[in-house]
Amino acid sequence: MRGTPVMRRITRRIESVHHPTRNRCSARFTGWLLWFASGMAAAAAVPSVGPTPLDDAALAPLQNKLASAIDDAVDSRRAGGFGIALLVDGQVRWLHAAGLADRSRTLPFTEDTPLAMGELSRLVLAALAMDLAAQGKLALDAPASRWFNSPPIRSRFADTREITVRDLLTHHSGLPYARLRGAYRAADVPLEPLDDSAWYLAQPTGSVQVGSNLGYERLARVIEAAGGESLDTLLATRITAPLRLHTMSWQPLADTARGHRKGKVTAPMLAREHRALGLSASLADYARFAAAMMPGALRAFSPLDANARGEMSRVQNAEVALDVGDGTGLAWNLSNSVRPGVGRIAVLYGAFPEHRTELRLALDHGVGVLAVGNWDEVGEVLFERSADALDGLLKLRADAAPRERERPLPARIVLPPRVEVGALAARYATPAGLVETRVRDDGFEMLFGGLRFRASPRDDDWYRVRYDLLGILPIGFSRLNRVAIAPARLAGEQVMLGYAGDRHVLLGTAFTPDPGLSSWARYAGIYRLRNPDALSELAELSEATLSFTDGVLALGYELSMVITVAPRLPLLAIGDGLFVIAGRGPAQGEEVRIVTSTDPPQIHYSGYVLERTR
Secondary structure, eight states, X not given: OXXXXXXXXXXXXXXXXXXXXXXXXXXXXXXXXXXXXXXXXXXXXXXXXXXXOOOHHHHHHHHHHHHHHHHHHTOSTTOOEEEEEEEETTEEEEEEEEEEEEGGGTEEOOTTOEEEOGGGHHHHHHHHHHHHHHTTSOOTTSBGGGTXXXXXXXXXXXXXXXXXXXXXXXXXXXXXXXXXXXXXXXXTSOOOOOOGGGOBOSSOTTSSOOOOHHHHHHHHHHHHHHHTSOHHHHHIIIIIHHHTOSSOBSSOXXXXXXXXXXXXXXXXXXXXXXXXXXXXXXXXXXXXXXXXXXXXXXXXXXXXXXXXXXXXXXXXXXXXXXXXXXXXXXXXXXXXXXXXXXOEEEEEEEEEXXXXXXXXXXXXXXXXXXXXXXXXXXXXXXXXXXHHHHHHHHHHHHOOOOOOTTOOOOSSOOOOTTEXXXXXXXXXXXXTEEEEEEEETTEEEEEETTEXXXXXXXXXXXXXXXXXXXXTEEEOOTTGXXXXXXXXXXXXXXXXXXXXXXXXXXXXXXXXXXXXXXXXXXXXXXXXXXXOOHHHHHTTOOEEEEEEETTEEEEEOOEESSSEEOOEEEEEEEETTEEEEOSSSTTTTOEEEEXXXXXXXXXXXXXXXXXXXX
16 A cells, blocks of 8 residues: 655554554554664573662752753754653652644643553453452453354454453454454544454464454453443442542543644544553653552552452463563553563553553563653654653662663574574565565575565574665665574474564565466555545555566565565465455454455555556
8 A cells, every 4th residue: 555654653662553543554664674673682680689668859960851851852843842741659740741733722731631551452451351250250360252242253364362361362263353444534424333254263263463453452342241230330339539630541532642743733533443452641641650550559559459459460481482672561562672671671661643652661660651642743752752761760770871862782692482593584574574585605685575675694594784885785784684594493384573672573474476366466456545534644545556476476565664665465365355464463363354345445454445547
Protein backbone atom coordinates (compact mmCIF):
# COMPACT_ATOMS: atom_id res chain seq x y z
CA MET A 1 0.00 0.00 0.00
CA ARG A 2 1.11 3.54 -0.69
CA GLY A 3 2.16 5.64 2.29
CA THR A 4 4.63 8.22 3.58
CA PRO A 5 5.97 6.84 6.88
CA VAL A 6 8.71 8.45 8.93
CA MET A 7 11.50 6.27 10.25
CA ARG A 8 11.26 7.72 13.74
CA ARG A 9 7.77 6.23 14.01
CA ILE A 10 9.32 2.77 13.98
CA THR A 11 9.34 2.08 17.69
CA ARG A 12 12.13 0.40 19.59
CA ARG A 13 10.50 -2.96 20.12
CA ILE A 14 9.19 -5.74 17.94
CA GLU A 15 5.68 -5.35 19.32
CA SER A 16 5.61 -1.85 17.70
CA VAL A 17 5.16 -3.59 14.36
CA HIS A 18 1.54 -4.11 15.27
CA HIS A 19 0.68 -0.71 16.67
CA PRO A 20 -2.62 0.57 15.35
CA THR A 21 -1.70 3.93 13.93
CA ARG A 22 0.92 3.69 11.20
CA ASN A 23 3.28 0.98 12.27
CA ARG A 24 1.32 -1.70 10.44
CA CYS A 25 2.43 -0.07 7.21
CA SER A 26 5.71 1.53 8.33
CA ALA A 27 7.60 -1.33 10.00
CA ARG A 28 9.67 -2.51 7.06
CA PHE A 29 12.66 -4.75 6.86
CA THR A 30 15.03 -1.77 6.93
CA GLY A 31 13.29 -0.38 9.96
CA TRP A 32 13.12 -3.87 11.43
CA LEU A 33 16.91 -4.07 11.35
CA LEU A 34 17.42 -0.43 12.38
CA TRP A 35 15.07 -0.83 15.35
CA PHE A 36 16.82 -4.00 16.32
CA ALA A 37 20.07 -2.11 16.67
CA SER A 38 18.56 0.17 19.31
CA GLY A 39 19.99 -2.09 21.98
CA MET A 40 16.93 -3.20 23.92
CA ALA A 41 18.64 -5.12 26.68
CA ALA A 42 18.08 -8.74 27.68
CA ALA A 43 20.77 -10.53 29.71
CA ALA A 44 20.72 -12.54 32.93
CA ALA A 45 18.94 -10.75 35.76
CA VAL A 46 21.05 -9.44 38.61
CA PRO A 47 19.25 -9.45 41.95
CA SER A 48 18.98 -6.27 43.94
CA VAL A 49 21.35 -6.01 46.87
CA GLY A 50 18.98 -3.79 48.87
CA PRO A 51 17.44 -0.44 48.00
CA THR A 52 19.06 2.88 48.69
CA PRO A 53 16.46 5.20 50.28
CA LEU A 54 15.46 8.03 47.94
CA ASP A 55 14.44 11.14 49.88
CA ASP A 56 13.34 14.42 48.33
CA ALA A 57 16.84 15.88 48.46
CA ALA A 58 18.27 12.90 46.54
CA LEU A 59 15.58 13.16 43.86
CA ALA A 60 15.71 16.95 43.42
CA PRO A 61 18.59 17.16 40.86
CA LEU A 62 16.98 14.51 38.66
CA GLN A 63 13.61 16.24 38.91
CA ASN A 64 15.09 19.59 37.91
CA LYS A 65 16.88 18.05 34.93
CA LEU A 66 13.74 16.28 33.72
CA ALA A 67 11.54 19.34 34.22
CA SER A 68 13.91 21.44 32.13
CA ALA A 69 13.96 18.79 29.36
CA ILE A 70 10.16 18.54 29.31
CA ASP A 71 9.73 22.32 29.22
CA ASP A 72 12.19 22.51 26.32
CA ALA A 73 10.35 19.74 24.45
CA VAL A 74 7.03 21.60 24.47
CA ASP A 75 8.61 24.94 23.55
CA SER A 76 7.56 24.55 19.93
CA ARG A 77 4.63 25.53 17.75
CA ARG A 78 4.23 21.87 16.83
CA ALA A 79 4.01 20.56 20.40
CA GLY A 80 1.06 19.62 22.55
CA GLY A 81 1.51 18.49 26.13
CA PHE A 82 4.12 16.29 27.80
CA GLY A 83 4.13 14.83 31.30
CA ILE A 84 6.30 12.51 33.35
CA ALA A 85 5.95 10.79 36.73
CA LEU A 86 8.56 9.15 38.95
CA LEU A 87 7.46 6.07 40.89
CA VAL A 88 9.39 4.78 43.90
CA ASP A 89 8.46 1.85 46.15
CA GLY A 90 4.81 1.87 45.17
CA GLN A 91 4.37 5.62 45.55
CA VAL A 92 4.19 8.55 43.14
CA ARG A 93 7.12 10.73 44.20
CA TRP A 94 7.05 13.44 41.54
CA LEU A 95 4.90 14.70 38.66
CA HIS A 96 5.65 17.32 36.03
CA ALA A 97 3.48 18.36 33.08
CA ALA A 98 3.89 21.17 30.56
CA GLY A 99 2.55 22.33 27.21
CA LEU A 100 -0.99 22.39 25.89
CA ALA A 101 -3.90 19.98 26.14
CA ASP A 102 -5.71 21.84 23.35
CA ARG A 103 -3.76 24.38 21.31
CA SER A 104 -6.92 25.79 19.70
CA ARG A 105 -8.23 26.84 23.14
CA THR A 106 -4.84 27.46 24.76
CA LEU A 107 -5.87 24.88 27.36
CA PRO A 108 -2.85 23.92 29.49
CA PHE A 109 -1.72 20.34 29.86
CA THR A 110 -1.49 19.54 33.57
CA GLU A 111 -0.93 16.47 35.69
CA ASP A 112 -4.73 16.21 36.03
CA THR A 113 -5.55 16.44 32.30
CA PRO A 114 -7.14 13.21 31.02
CA LEU A 115 -5.70 11.76 27.80
CA ALA A 116 -5.96 8.58 25.75
CA MET A 117 -3.75 5.83 27.22
CA GLY A 118 -3.85 3.45 24.22
CA GLU A 119 -2.35 0.05 24.96
CA LEU A 120 -1.75 1.02 28.60
CA SER A 121 -5.46 0.16 28.94
CA ARG A 122 -4.30 -3.48 28.97
CA LEU A 123 -2.68 -3.21 32.40
CA VAL A 124 -6.01 -2.15 33.91
CA LEU A 125 -7.75 -5.11 32.26
CA ALA A 126 -5.04 -7.44 33.57
CA ALA A 127 -5.49 -6.04 37.09
CA LEU A 128 -9.25 -6.62 36.92
CA ALA A 129 -8.65 -10.19 35.71
CA MET A 130 -6.25 -10.88 38.57
CA ASP A 131 -8.73 -9.40 41.06
CA LEU A 132 -11.45 -11.76 39.82
CA ALA A 133 -9.01 -14.68 39.95
CA ALA A 134 -8.25 -13.84 43.59
CA GLN A 135 -11.99 -13.93 44.31
CA GLY A 136 -12.31 -17.36 42.66
CA LYS A 137 -14.51 -15.99 39.87
CA LEU A 138 -11.98 -16.45 37.09
CA ALA A 139 -9.33 -19.11 36.39
CA LEU A 140 -6.38 -18.04 34.25
CA ASP A 141 -5.74 -21.50 32.80
CA ALA A 142 -9.38 -22.31 32.02
CA PRO A 143 -10.80 -21.86 28.50
CA ALA A 144 -12.00 -18.30 28.02
CA SER A 145 -15.07 -19.73 26.29
CA ARG A 146 -16.32 -20.88 29.70
CA TRP A 147 -17.33 -17.25 30.32
CA PHE A 148 -17.68 -15.76 26.84
CA ASN A 149 -17.76 -17.30 23.36
CA SER A 150 -19.67 -15.03 21.01
CA PRO A 151 -18.94 -15.32 18.22
CA PRO A 152 -17.02 -18.61 18.18
CA ILE A 153 -13.46 -18.36 16.87
CA ARG A 154 -12.70 -20.04 13.54
CA SER A 155 -9.53 -22.12 13.20
CA ARG A 156 -7.75 -23.58 10.19
CA PHE A 157 -5.36 -25.47 12.47
CA ALA A 158 -6.30 -29.08 13.16
CA ASP A 159 -4.27 -29.49 16.35
CA THR A 160 -4.72 -26.16 18.12
CA ARG A 161 -6.07 -26.05 21.68
CA GLU A 162 -8.68 -23.83 23.25
CA ILE A 163 -7.73 -20.26 24.13
CA THR A 164 -7.29 -19.75 27.87
CA VAL A 165 -7.63 -16.55 29.85
CA ARG A 166 -3.84 -16.59 30.28
CA ASP A 167 -3.40 -16.80 26.49
CA LEU A 168 -5.44 -13.63 26.11
CA LEU A 169 -3.41 -11.87 28.80
CA THR A 170 -0.04 -12.88 27.29
CA HIS A 171 -0.84 -12.35 23.58
CA HIS A 172 -0.72 -16.06 22.78
CA SER A 173 -4.34 -16.49 21.72
CA GLY A 174 -3.41 -16.69 18.03
CA LEU A 175 -5.98 -14.02 17.15
CA PRO A 176 -4.97 -11.35 14.60
CA TYR A 177 -3.59 -8.09 15.89
CA ALA A 178 -6.62 -6.12 14.78
CA ARG A 179 -9.32 -5.64 12.20
CA LEU A 180 -7.72 -2.57 10.68
CA ARG A 181 -10.66 -0.95 8.93
CA GLY A 182 -12.78 0.85 11.47
CA ALA A 183 -10.19 0.40 14.24
CA TYR A 184 -10.35 4.18 14.74
CA ARG A 185 -13.03 6.67 13.83
CA ALA A 186 -13.83 10.32 14.40
CA ALA A 187 -15.92 10.84 17.52
CA ASP A 188 -18.94 11.94 15.44
CA VAL A 189 -18.86 8.86 13.18
CA PRO A 190 -21.13 5.95 14.17
CA LEU A 191 -19.53 2.73 15.37
CA GLU A 192 -19.27 -0.08 12.82
CA PRO A 193 -19.25 -3.27 14.92
CA LEU A 194 -16.94 -6.14 14.03
CA ASP A 195 -18.53 -8.84 11.90
CA ASP A 196 -18.02 -12.49 12.74
CA SER A 197 -15.40 -12.94 9.98
CA ALA A 198 -12.86 -11.01 12.11
CA TRP A 199 -12.72 -13.76 14.74
CA TYR A 200 -10.29 -16.40 13.51
CA LEU A 201 -6.87 -17.79 14.43
CA ALA A 202 -3.97 -16.31 12.49
CA GLN A 203 -1.49 -18.52 14.40
CA PRO A 204 -1.96 -21.71 16.46
CA THR A 205 -2.89 -20.83 20.03
CA GLY A 206 0.14 -20.76 22.32
CA SER A 207 2.69 -21.03 19.50
CA VAL A 208 4.01 -17.46 19.23
CA GLN A 209 3.50 -14.07 20.84
CA VAL A 210 1.52 -11.71 18.61
CA GLY A 211 0.02 -8.69 20.33
CA SER A 212 -3.72 -8.60 19.74
CA ASN A 213 -6.16 -5.81 20.47
CA LEU A 214 -8.88 -8.26 19.48
CA GLY A 215 -7.61 -10.61 22.17
CA TYR A 216 -7.76 -7.94 24.86
CA GLU A 217 -11.20 -6.81 23.71
CA ARG A 218 -12.37 -10.38 24.12
CA LEU A 219 -10.68 -10.53 27.53
CA ALA A 220 -12.79 -7.53 28.58
CA ARG A 221 -15.94 -9.48 27.70
CA VAL A 222 -14.66 -12.44 29.71
CA ILE A 223 -14.04 -10.14 32.69
CA GLU A 224 -17.55 -8.71 32.51
CA ALA A 225 -19.12 -12.17 32.30
CA ALA A 226 -17.01 -13.56 35.17
CA GLY A 227 -17.54 -10.50 37.35
CA GLY A 228 -21.25 -10.27 36.67
CA GLU A 229 -21.06 -6.50 36.20
CA SER A 230 -20.15 -4.01 33.50
CA LEU A 231 -16.50 -3.13 33.00
CA ASP A 232 -17.24 0.44 34.10
CA THR A 233 -18.72 -0.80 37.37
CA LEU A 234 -15.82 -3.18 38.01
CA LEU A 235 -13.33 -0.39 37.30
CA ALA A 236 -15.11 1.95 39.69
CA THR A 237 -15.56 -0.50 42.56
CA ARG A 238 -12.29 -2.42 42.34
CA ILE A 239 -9.75 0.20 41.20
CA THR A 240 -10.76 3.86 40.96
CA ALA A 241 -12.68 4.11 44.26
CA PRO A 242 -10.08 2.26 46.40
CA LEU A 243 -7.24 4.28 44.84
CA ARG A 244 -9.24 7.54 44.85
CA LEU A 245 -8.79 8.11 41.13
CA HIS A 246 -11.01 10.72 39.48
CA THR A 247 -10.03 10.74 35.80
CA MET A 248 -9.64 7.04 34.90
CA SER A 249 -12.55 5.94 32.74
CA TRP A 250 -13.67 4.20 29.57
CA GLN A 251 -16.35 6.90 29.23
CA PRO A 252 -15.87 10.39 27.72
CA LEU A 253 -14.38 12.92 30.14
CA ALA A 254 -14.52 16.70 30.10
CA ASP A 255 -11.46 18.61 28.88
CA THR A 256 -9.70 15.48 27.63
CA ALA A 257 -6.45 16.35 25.86
CA ARG A 258 -6.79 16.72 22.10
CA GLY A 259 -4.28 15.24 19.70
CA HIS A 260 -1.95 17.48 17.69
CA ARG A 261 -0.09 16.99 14.42
CA LYS A 262 2.26 19.56 12.91
CA GLY A 263 1.00 22.07 15.42
CA LYS A 264 -2.65 21.61 14.46
CA VAL A 265 -5.36 20.19 16.71
CA THR A 266 -6.80 16.96 15.27
CA ALA A 267 -10.36 15.71 15.48
CA PRO A 268 -11.16 13.56 18.54
CA MET A 269 -10.84 9.86 17.76
CA LEU A 270 -12.42 6.75 19.25
CA ALA A 271 -11.20 3.15 19.11
CA ARG A 272 -13.59 0.39 18.10
CA GLU A 273 -11.73 -1.97 20.46
CA HIS A 274 -12.56 0.56 23.13
CA ARG A 275 -11.82 -1.64 26.14
CA ALA A 276 -8.40 -2.66 24.81
CA LEU A 277 -7.33 0.84 23.73
CA GLY A 278 -9.81 3.48 24.86
CA LEU A 279 -9.08 4.09 28.53
CA SER A 280 -8.54 7.72 29.47
CA ALA A 281 -6.67 8.87 32.56
CA SER A 282 -4.60 11.80 33.75
CA LEU A 283 -0.87 11.55 34.35
CA ALA A 284 -1.51 11.74 38.10
CA ASP A 285 -4.21 9.05 38.20
CA TYR A 286 -2.51 6.55 35.94
CA ALA A 287 0.75 7.08 37.84
CA ARG A 288 -1.04 6.26 41.10
CA PHE A 289 -2.52 3.12 39.54
CA ALA A 290 0.86 2.08 38.07
CA ALA A 291 2.56 2.59 41.44
CA ALA A 292 -0.07 0.33 43.04
CA MET A 293 0.83 -2.39 40.50
CA MET A 294 4.52 -2.39 41.46
CA PRO A 295 5.60 -5.61 43.20
CA GLY A 296 6.84 -3.69 46.25
CA ALA A 297 3.70 -1.59 46.80
CA LEU A 298 2.16 -1.94 50.24
CA ARG A 299 -1.06 -3.97 50.24
CA ALA A 300 -2.95 -1.08 51.79
CA PHE A 301 -2.20 1.00 48.69
CA SER A 302 -2.92 -1.64 46.05
CA PRO A 303 -6.10 -3.41 44.91
CA LEU A 304 -4.03 -6.60 44.37
CA ASP A 305 -1.96 -8.61 46.82
CA ALA A 306 1.77 -9.13 46.32
CA ASN A 307 1.32 -12.61 44.86
CA ALA A 308 -1.01 -11.33 42.13
CA ARG A 309 1.33 -8.46 41.25
CA GLY A 310 4.28 -10.85 41.24
CA GLU A 311 2.44 -13.18 38.87
CA MET A 312 1.73 -10.29 36.52
CA SER A 313 5.45 -9.50 36.28
CA ARG A 314 6.58 -13.13 35.97
CA VAL A 315 7.78 -14.33 32.54
CA GLN A 316 4.93 -16.43 31.21
CA ASN A 317 6.35 -17.61 27.88
CA ALA A 318 9.78 -19.09 28.72
CA GLU A 319 8.82 -22.38 27.06
CA VAL A 320 7.49 -20.88 23.83
CA ALA A 321 10.34 -21.53 21.41
CA LEU A 322 9.38 -18.95 18.77
CA ASP A 323 9.27 -16.13 21.32
CA VAL A 324 13.03 -15.66 21.08
CA GLY A 325 13.96 -12.58 23.09
CA ASP A 326 10.34 -11.55 23.70
CA GLY A 327 9.44 -12.01 27.36
CA THR A 328 5.87 -11.36 28.36
CA GLY A 329 4.07 -11.19 31.68
CA LEU A 330 0.37 -10.55 32.17
CA ALA A 331 0.04 -7.39 30.04
CA TRP A 332 3.72 -6.49 30.60
CA ASN A 333 6.61 -6.78 28.12
CA LEU A 334 9.52 -8.15 30.14
CA SER A 335 13.28 -8.25 29.69
CA ASN A 336 16.43 -8.56 31.77
CA SER A 337 18.82 -5.67 31.46
CA VAL A 338 22.35 -6.24 30.20
CA ARG A 339 23.61 -3.53 32.55
CA PRO A 340 25.17 -4.88 35.75
CA GLY A 341 22.90 -4.56 38.75
CA VAL A 342 19.79 -3.40 36.86
CA GLY A 343 17.91 -6.70 36.59
CA ARG A 344 14.34 -7.10 35.36
CA ILE A 345 12.55 -4.43 33.36
CA ALA A 346 8.80 -4.29 32.68
CA VAL A 347 7.55 -2.02 29.89
CA LEU A 348 4.27 -1.01 28.29
CA TYR A 349 3.94 1.24 25.26
CA GLY A 350 0.76 2.95 24.10
CA ALA A 351 0.03 4.47 20.69
CA PHE A 352 -3.33 6.12 20.17
CA PRO A 353 -3.63 8.52 17.21
CA GLU A 354 -1.54 11.60 18.07
CA HIS A 355 -0.91 10.26 21.59
CA ARG A 356 2.03 8.32 23.01
CA THR A 357 2.36 6.75 26.46
CA GLU A 358 5.12 4.68 28.08
CA LEU A 359 5.42 2.94 31.43
CA ARG A 360 8.73 1.45 32.59
CA LEU A 361 9.47 -0.35 35.85
CA ALA A 362 12.80 -1.63 37.18
CA LEU A 363 11.23 -4.51 39.08
CA ASP A 364 14.22 -5.45 41.23
CA HIS A 365 14.70 -1.88 42.48
CA GLY A 366 11.15 -0.62 43.00
CA VAL A 367 11.46 2.38 40.68
CA GLY A 368 9.54 3.33 37.58
CA VAL A 369 8.60 6.06 35.11
CA LEU A 370 5.37 7.01 33.36
CA ALA A 371 5.58 9.39 30.39
CA VAL A 372 2.69 10.73 28.30
CA GLY A 373 2.28 13.13 25.37
CA ASN A 374 -0.46 14.28 23.04
CA TRP A 375 1.19 15.21 19.77
CA ASP A 376 2.21 13.08 16.83
CA GLU A 377 5.89 13.96 16.84
CA VAL A 378 6.44 13.29 20.55
CA GLY A 379 7.42 9.62 20.17
CA GLU A 380 11.20 9.89 20.00
CA VAL A 381 11.59 12.56 22.67
CA LEU A 382 9.15 10.74 24.96
CA PHE A 383 11.14 7.53 24.62
CA GLU A 384 14.43 9.30 25.36
CA ARG A 385 13.18 11.29 28.36
CA SER A 386 11.48 8.21 29.80
CA ALA A 387 14.70 6.22 29.46
CA ASP A 388 16.73 9.08 30.94
CA ALA A 389 14.38 9.24 33.92
CA LEU A 390 14.71 5.52 34.63
CA ASP A 391 18.48 5.77 34.22
CA GLY A 392 18.49 8.57 36.79
CA LEU A 393 16.45 6.58 39.29
CA LEU A 394 18.64 3.51 38.86
CA LYS A 395 21.77 5.60 39.34
CA LEU A 396 20.41 6.93 42.62
CA ARG A 397 19.09 3.62 43.89
CA ALA A 398 21.69 1.10 42.68
CA ASP A 399 24.56 3.22 41.31
CA ALA A 400 23.82 1.62 37.91
CA ALA A 401 25.60 2.96 34.86
CA PRO A 402 23.36 4.65 32.25
CA ARG A 403 22.36 2.77 29.11
CA GLU A 404 24.80 2.66 26.22
CA ARG A 405 23.13 4.43 23.32
CA GLU A 406 25.44 2.78 20.78
CA ARG A 407 26.31 -0.55 22.34
CA PRO A 408 28.75 -2.43 20.04
CA LEU A 409 28.36 -6.07 19.13
CA PRO A 410 30.37 -8.51 21.25
CA ALA A 411 33.27 -10.40 19.71
CA ARG A 412 31.28 -13.64 19.92
CA ILE A 413 27.50 -14.08 19.95
CA VAL A 414 26.02 -17.21 21.48
CA LEU A 415 22.88 -18.76 20.04
CA PRO A 416 19.93 -18.80 22.45
CA PRO A 417 18.68 -22.08 23.96
CA ARG A 418 16.88 -24.50 21.62
CA VAL A 419 18.42 -22.81 18.57
CA GLU A 420 20.86 -24.52 16.18
CA VAL A 421 22.94 -23.20 13.32
CA GLY A 422 20.93 -23.65 10.13
CA ALA A 423 21.27 -23.44 6.38
CA LEU A 424 20.41 -20.25 4.52
CA ALA A 425 16.92 -20.33 3.02
CA ALA A 426 16.25 -18.84 -0.42
CA ARG A 427 13.34 -16.78 0.92
CA TYR A 428 12.09 -15.59 4.32
CA ALA A 429 8.67 -14.30 5.27
CA THR A 430 9.09 -11.42 7.73
CA PRO A 431 6.45 -9.14 9.28
CA ALA A 432 7.73 -6.44 6.93
CA GLY A 433 7.52 -8.56 3.78
CA LEU A 434 9.40 -11.05 1.62
CA VAL A 435 13.18 -11.19 1.91
CA GLU A 436 15.06 -13.09 -0.83
CA THR A 437 18.67 -14.24 -0.43
CA ARG A 438 21.52 -14.98 -2.81
CA VAL A 439 24.75 -16.71 -1.80
CA ARG A 440 27.97 -14.81 -2.44
CA ASP A 441 31.60 -15.77 -2.00
CA ASP A 442 31.81 -13.40 0.98
CA GLY A 443 28.45 -14.18 2.57
CA PHE A 444 25.02 -13.53 1.07
CA GLU A 445 22.76 -10.79 -0.24
CA MET A 446 19.28 -10.00 1.02
CA LEU A 447 16.80 -8.39 -1.35
CA PHE A 448 13.81 -6.58 0.12
CA GLY A 449 11.38 -4.22 -1.57
CA GLY A 450 13.89 -3.22 -4.23
CA LEU A 451 16.66 -2.68 -1.67
CA ARG A 452 19.78 -4.79 -1.37
CA PHE A 453 21.60 -5.66 1.84
CA ARG A 454 24.92 -7.48 2.13
CA ALA A 455 25.56 -9.97 4.94
CA SER A 456 29.24 -10.68 5.62
CA PRO A 457 30.44 -13.47 7.95
CA ARG A 458 31.86 -12.70 11.37
CA ASP A 459 34.21 -15.02 13.26
CA ASP A 460 31.23 -16.85 14.83
CA ASP A 461 28.04 -18.18 13.19
CA TRP A 462 26.63 -14.68 12.71
CA TYR A 463 26.75 -12.10 9.92
CA ARG A 464 27.08 -8.32 9.99
CA VAL A 465 24.74 -6.31 7.77
CA ARG A 466 25.33 -3.43 5.34
CA TYR A 467 23.03 -1.60 2.95
CA ASP A 468 24.26 -2.16 -0.62
CA LEU A 469 23.80 1.04 -2.60
CA LEU A 470 23.14 0.27 -6.28
CA GLY A 471 24.46 -3.23 -5.69
CA ILE A 472 28.00 -1.84 -5.64
CA LEU A 473 28.81 0.12 -2.48
CA PRO A 474 28.04 -1.38 0.95
CA ILE A 475 27.00 1.31 3.46
CA GLY A 476 27.00 0.73 7.21
CA PHE A 477 24.28 2.83 8.85
CA SER A 478 25.25 3.46 12.47
CA ARG A 479 22.42 1.28 13.77
CA LEU A 480 22.99 -1.47 11.22
CA ASN A 481 26.57 -1.62 12.49
CA ARG A 482 25.14 -2.87 15.78
CA VAL A 483 23.06 -5.64 14.18
CA ALA A 484 24.00 -9.24 13.49
CA ILE A 485 21.86 -11.89 11.80
CA ALA A 486 22.12 -15.67 11.54
CA PRO A 487 20.34 -18.40 9.57
CA ALA A 488 19.23 -20.96 12.15
CA ARG A 489 16.83 -23.77 13.04
CA LEU A 490 14.24 -23.25 15.75
CA ALA A 491 11.26 -25.41 16.70
CA GLY A 492 11.77 -27.49 13.56
CA GLU A 493 11.72 -24.47 11.24
CA GLN A 494 14.36 -22.63 9.23
CA VAL A 495 14.49 -19.09 10.59
CA MET A 496 16.49 -15.90 10.41
CA LEU A 497 17.55 -14.61 13.82
CA GLY A 498 18.67 -11.11 14.69
CA TYR A 499 20.84 -9.87 17.53
CA ALA A 500 21.55 -6.42 19.02
CA GLY A 501 22.15 -5.08 22.50
CA ASP A 502 22.45 -8.63 23.88
CA ARG A 503 18.97 -9.46 22.66
CA HIS A 504 17.91 -12.16 20.21
CA VAL A 505 14.77 -11.92 18.11
CA LEU A 506 13.03 -13.90 15.39
CA LEU A 507 13.22 -11.82 12.19
CA GLY A 508 11.55 -14.25 9.82
CA THR A 509 10.80 -17.85 8.85
CA ALA A 510 11.73 -19.67 5.64
CA PHE A 511 9.15 -19.32 2.89
CA THR A 512 8.46 -21.84 0.12
CA PRO A 513 6.14 -20.61 -2.66
CA ASP A 514 2.89 -22.47 -3.22
CA PRO A 515 3.36 -24.23 -6.60
CA GLY A 516 -0.37 -24.21 -7.36
CA LEU A 517 -0.87 -20.46 -7.53
CA SER A 518 0.21 -19.70 -11.11
CA SER A 519 -3.43 -19.44 -12.22
CA TRP A 520 -3.81 -16.37 -10.02
CA ALA A 521 -1.23 -14.46 -12.07
CA ARG A 522 -3.99 -13.15 -14.36
CA TYR A 523 -5.40 -11.15 -11.44
CA ALA A 524 -2.14 -9.27 -10.92
CA GLY A 525 -2.35 -5.49 -11.07
CA ILE A 526 -2.88 -2.32 -9.10
CA TYR A 527 -5.81 -2.25 -6.70
CA ARG A 528 -7.27 0.98 -5.31
CA LEU A 529 -8.87 1.28 -1.90
CA ARG A 530 -12.66 1.64 -2.21
CA ASN A 531 -13.72 1.97 1.43
CA PRO A 532 -11.27 4.37 3.13
CA ASP A 533 -11.64 5.21 6.79
CA ALA A 534 -9.94 7.32 9.44
CA LEU A 535 -7.05 4.86 9.80
CA SER A 536 -6.30 4.63 6.06
CA GLU A 537 -6.38 8.41 5.80
CA LEU A 538 -4.16 8.76 8.85
CA ALA A 539 -1.67 6.32 7.35
CA GLU A 540 -2.10 7.79 3.83
CA LEU A 541 -3.00 4.41 2.35
CA SER A 542 -4.61 4.41 -1.07
CA GLU A 543 -3.59 1.37 -3.12
CA ALA A 544 -1.87 -1.99 -3.23
CA THR A 545 -0.50 -4.30 -5.88
CA LEU A 546 -1.05 -7.99 -6.49
CA SER A 547 1.94 -9.58 -8.21
CA PHE A 548 3.09 -13.02 -9.32
CA THR A 549 6.87 -13.06 -9.70
CA ASP A 550 9.24 -16.03 -9.61
CA GLY A 551 6.40 -18.26 -8.44
CA VAL A 552 5.44 -15.99 -5.52
CA LEU A 553 1.95 -14.52 -5.27
CA ALA A 554 2.24 -11.39 -3.12
CA LEU A 555 0.33 -8.37 -1.91
CA GLY A 556 2.54 -5.31 -2.20
CA TYR A 557 2.66 -1.66 -1.24
CA GLU A 558 4.94 1.27 -1.91
CA LEU A 559 6.70 3.53 0.60
CA SER A 560 7.88 7.04 -0.19
CA MET A 561 10.99 7.70 1.86
CA VAL A 562 14.34 9.08 0.76
CA ILE A 563 14.22 6.26 -1.76
CA THR A 564 11.23 4.26 -2.96
CA VAL A 565 10.69 0.92 -1.24
CA ALA A 566 8.16 -1.63 -2.50
CA PRO A 567 7.81 -4.55 -0.05
CA ARG A 568 5.75 -7.65 -0.90
CA LEU A 569 3.75 -9.82 1.52
CA PRO A 570 3.89 -13.44 0.26
CA LEU A 571 0.59 -15.33 0.21
CA LEU A 572 -0.31 -18.98 0.80
CA ALA A 573 -3.62 -20.49 -0.29
CA ILE A 574 -5.90 -22.02 2.35
CA GLY A 575 -9.15 -22.18 0.37
CA ASP A 576 -10.91 -21.14 -2.83
CA GLY A 577 -9.77 -17.55 -3.24
CA LEU A 578 -8.76 -17.40 0.42
CA PHE A 579 -5.12 -16.81 1.33
CA VAL A 580 -3.02 -15.94 4.36
CA ILE A 581 0.06 -13.77 4.68
CA ALA A 582 2.90 -16.26 5.15
CA GLY A 583 4.98 -16.31 8.30
CA ARG A 584 4.92 -16.61 12.09
CA GLY A 585 5.00 -13.07 13.42
CA PRO A 586 2.95 -9.86 13.73
CA ALA A 587 0.34 -9.44 10.93
CA GLN A 588 1.36 -12.82 9.52
CA GLY A 589 -1.22 -15.58 9.18
CA GLU A 590 -3.89 -12.95 8.56
CA GLU A 591 -6.46 -13.64 5.86
CA VAL A 592 -6.56 -12.11 2.37
CA ARG A 593 -9.41 -12.90 -0.03
CA ILE A 594 -9.19 -12.42 -3.79
CA VAL A 595 -12.71 -12.04 -5.19
CA THR A 596 -12.93 -12.96 -8.88
CA SER A 597 -16.72 -12.96 -9.23
CA THR A 598 -16.78 -9.14 -9.41
CA ASP A 599 -15.79 -7.01 -12.38
CA PRO A 600 -13.18 -5.76 -11.79
CA PRO A 601 -11.73 -8.26 -9.28
CA GLN A 602 -11.27 -7.22 -5.66
CA ILE A 603 -8.95 -7.88 -2.72
CA HIS A 604 -10.42 -8.02 0.78
CA TYR A 605 -7.99 -7.57 3.65
CA SER A 606 -8.70 -6.71 7.30
CA GLY A 607 -12.03 -5.11 6.39
CA TYR A 608 -10.66 -3.09 3.48
CA VAL A 609 -11.87 -3.60 -0.09
CA LEU A 610 -9.46 -2.84 -2.92
CA GLU A 611 -10.54 -2.95 -6.57
CA ARG A 612 -8.29 -3.51 -9.59
CA THR A 613 -7.78 -0.41 -11.69
CA ARG A 614 -5.26 -1.75 -14.20
